[in-house]
Amino acid sequence: AASDPGLVERARAAKEALGDRVFILGHHYQRDEVIQFADVTGDSFKLARDAANRPGAEFIVFCGVHFMAESADILTSDNQAVILPDMAAGCSMADMAGINQVEDAWAQLEEAGVASRTVPVTYMNSTAAIKAFCGRHEGAVCTSSNAEVALRWAFDTVGGVAGDGKVLFMPDQHLGRNTAVLGLGLGLDDCIVWDPRKPLGGNTPEAIAAARMILWKGHCSVHGRFRKDNVDTLREQVPGINIIVHPECTHEVVTSADFVGSTEYIIAAIDAAEPGTAWGIGTELNLVRRLADAHPDKQVHFLEDTVCFCSTMNRIDLPHLVWVLESLVAGTVPNRIVVDAVTQEQARIALDRMLALPA
Ligand code: 13P
Ligand code: SF4
Numbered sequence: 548a549a550s551d552p553g554l555v556e557r558a559r560a561a562k563e564a565l566g567d568r569v570f571i572l573g574h575h576y577q578r579d580e581v582i583q584f585a586d587v588t589g590d591s592f593k594l595a596r597d598a599a600n601r602p603g604a605e606f607i608v609f610c611g612v613h614f615m616a617e618s619a620d621i622l623t624s625d626n627q628a629v630i631l632p633d634m635a636a637g638c639s640m641a642d643m644a645g646i647n648q649v650e651d652a653w654a655q656l657e658e659a660g661v662a663s664r665t666v667p668v669t670y671m672n673s674t675a676a677i678k679a680f681c682g683r684h685e686g687a688v689c690t691s692s693n694a695e696v697a698l699r700w701a702f703d704t705v706g707g708v709a710g711d712g713k714v715l716f717m718p719d720q721h722l723g724r725n726t727a728v729l730g731l732g733l734g735l736d737d738c739i740v741w742d743p744r745k746p747l748g749g750n751t752p753e754a755i756a757a758a759r760m761i762l763w764k765g766h767c768s769v770h771g772r773f774r775k776d777n778v779d780t781l782r783e784q785v786p787g788i789n790i791i792v793h794p795e796c797t798h799e800v801v802t803s804a805d806f807v808g809s810t811e812y813i814i815a816a817i818d819a820a821e822p823g824t825a826w827g828i829g830t831e832l833n834l835v836r837r838l839a840d841a842h843p844d845k846q847v848h849f850l851e852d853t854v855c856f857c858s859t860m861n862r863i864d865l866p867h868l869v870w871v872l873e874s875l876v877a878g879t880v881p882n883r884i885v886v887d888a889v890t891q892e893q894a895r896i897a898l899d900r901m902l903a904l905p906a
Contacts, residue, residue, distance in 0.1 A: 550580040554865045558584055561872035569875060570604035571868075572597060572619070574611035575810040576831040576860040581610045581868055590810040591615055591671045592690035596902065598622050598629070606630060606875055609884070610863045612638045616884040617675040621891045621898060629884045630875075632867035636859045638672055640795075643765035644718035646676035648743035652763075653684070655747055656715070659755050665713040666701040670694070672767075673718055675886045675894045682896035686715075689901055691794050691809035694722055695730035696904045708733070713758060715741070718765030725794045725801045727760045735798070740764050769857045770795035773829045777850045778803045781827040785848065791816055792829030792850065800829060810834060820845055832856050 562569065562584060572594045573585025582588060587597045591611070598607055598619035607629045609616040616631040623629060649667075656662040667686035669677050678688050685704065689697030698714060705712025708731050716723030720740055727733040737759040741748030747755060748764075755761070773796050781788055791806040791813055801807050806816060813830055817838050820826065825846035828835045832855050839847035849855070874881045886894070 550583070550865055554869050555580075555583075558865060558869045558872060561869065561876050564876045565606070565872065567603060568605045569608060569872070570601045570606070571608045572610060574615065574860065575814065575834045576857050577610045578833055578861060578864060579837065580865040581863055582837070584868060585610060590690065590692060591618075592692045592809070593811060595619065595622060595671070595690075595898070599902070602627075606880070608632065608868070608871055610868065612636045612641075612857075612859050613884070614638055614641045614672055614674060617886050618671065618678070618894075618898065620884050620886045621675060621678075621894050628880050630871055630880065631863075631882050631884050632871045633862040633864075634882055636862040638859055639768045640670075640672050640718055640765050641674055644669075644673055644677055644743070644763055646674065646680060649677055649680055649717065649763075652715070652741055652743060652748060653680075656755070656761075659747070659752055661713060661755060664705050664711070665715050665761070666704055667715045667717065668697055668701050669717045669897070670719045670722055675890050677717060678897045679890045679893035682893035682898075686897055687900040687904075688894075688897045691722060692811055693901065693904055693906075694726040694794065697901060698726055698731055700900075700904055702731070711759075713761060715761045715763070717763040719767060719795055720762035720764055721766055721771070721797055721801075722794045723760055723762045724798050725796075725807065728798065729801065729807070733759055738762055767795040769831050769855055770829065771797065772855060773797070773800045773850050775799045775803050777829070777852070778827070780852075781848055781850065785825045785827070785846065788825040788827050788846075788848070789820075790827045790829070790850070796829050804829065814838065817842055817845065817847065831860065833860070 571586050573582045573588045599622040620629040667681045671690040701714045702708045739758040742764040790804040792804040822844040827848045829850035835849045
């Protein structure tokens with residue numbers, strides 16, 4: 548639906564009044580009505596870097612979800628306020644790994660005698676507390692655009708991919724599995740799933756001793772919905788179609804697709820595609836619709852047959868953005884995301900390790 552013209556005008560006026568004092572970041576899954584006001588758009592990796600490179604802005608308005616705003620707070624200076632327009636914009640995947648559950652899993656790995664050869668790596672889509680855990684235990688953060696490099700780095704610190712060290716990968720089992728198998732050449736049977744509700748994560752001590760990748764039992768509620776059936780149906784309906792999906796999709800979906808990559812990768816692929824080519828895209832619907840609108844000379848299909856927005860990304864809407872910007876103009880700072888100093892310091896170690904990885 549078209550944005551309310553009154554709200555569009557109010558957002559524009561408030562943003563203009565704030566000038567360089569405000570910098571608005573927009574994740575690719577945000578609504579059109581919000582994206583039109585973003586100073587930069589990006590995937591979670593690009594936005595983390597962009598936030599870190601804006602020392603001049605007093606207010607960073609993060610149109611994305613809570614864990615992204617936390618990372619921005621960690622990467623910016625203390626006198627910059629990071630603002631999340633709706634505090635209820637969380638992430639169901641990040642919620643699947645609580646810090647107490649992770650501490651408990653680590654204690655069990657210590658007891659099993661494998662923790663000293665295990666490197667914890669967390670996907671950006673996790674709380675600051677879990678990033679801090681990785682900072683404390685010689686681990687790192689990764690995103691969907693650098694997961695392979697990050698995993699190689701992690702294995703290198705415990706003897707290499709060909710050795711017998713392990714990675715505890717949180718919270719997205721699919722990104723972990725897809726990267727380990729398709730990127731690093733590990734086998735599916737090198738991977739075990741750790742279910743935090745079960746003793747030893749639901750594994751035998753032998754299975755833990757043999758595993759190379761310990762995959763936290765988490766997933767994305769949006770990407771986890773795509774099925775291989777969706778791929779097969781589109782291929783039948785549109786002969787010659789290219790299927791491109793996000794690595795948060797299941798291994799079965801990813802292996803039946805032609806291309807896999809982060810949101811930035813997907814956008815670049817469609818931008819570079821020849822006119823007349825057909826694409827079936829397995830990622831969030833706001834982005835797929837925008838790509839379809841931007842490329843009328845290409846056939847852009849959504850991989851699913853039902854609506855597949857990220858409900859928490861969608862909580863950030865124009866009324867929330869207007870409220871935040873007008874509050875800033877009026878001199879109050881609403882919805883500030885503040886990560887405590889100790890968590891910041893430890894999480895920053897894990898984030899800096901990621902930012903230092905080769906591109
Ligand atoms: P990227 O932004 O890293 O592609 O991740 C997608 C996602 O699910 C963000 O929440
Ligand atoms: Fe979380 Fe998935 Fe939504 Fe991204 S798309 S914020 S991973 S639920």
